[in-house]
Amino acid sequence: MISRFSNVNRAYVNTVGISSVFNIGDSMQITPSIKVLAIQREQEIYYDEEGKFSQFPIFEEEIPQPVFYEQLTTNFFNKNPKINVDSISVTSISSSAILQIGSTKDIVCESRTKHIRQSKN
Template sequence: MMIKRIASVDHIKIDSVILSSVFQIGDSQQITGISKALAVQREAEIFFDEEGEYTSYPIFFEPIAFQPEVETLMSSTQNINPILKVRNIDIIGVSSSSVVHLGNTCNVTMESRVKHIRQLLPRPERND
């Protein structure tokens, strides 16, 4: 059972929340975010027909090996004042399956997979 509290925020400034990210004030049962990105950097503007297919790169579909939970914890919490009070939050950016959360959550699952490709032009060999 999730402990329920009241979240109170006086001031918050977030410039950007992008790419499967979450900004949450208050309790939530489950948060899930998945972000996949294919970034290609080139010196020359050469494009091929079948570019940008996630299925070409195993990083996007291989299973993620999670560590199994091996420990069971028993705890007891008593909130005398069930108010989560925050004065000021200033965030420049939240990106790629990230969470800014004020409150309780039972389950959070986040995943971000990025494949960076740099395609550089051949360099002439130097004879020093």
């Protein structure tokens, strides 16, 4: 992993929510993960047996991972191994997202959302 020095003068992030990461600097591994089930109705009604992730295949399916067939060799030379950021402004980071100023060896993010809207017909 490339190791660098991160220098940030100003950072404004209004909201960091739901399994998200705001990171200044290097890290070895970041793995934010979230499962969301949102049921929207015209009236606020909750049924005892609803809301189980196992009822919906989207939450149980295996996520396919890329298969790399080729050997990859890299060489890096950082004449000036610094990351300089004067100012950054972000409205929102959400649902298993990452805002990073730096390096990370491994990142694995997962976000699964099932949104159901029920209305009277």
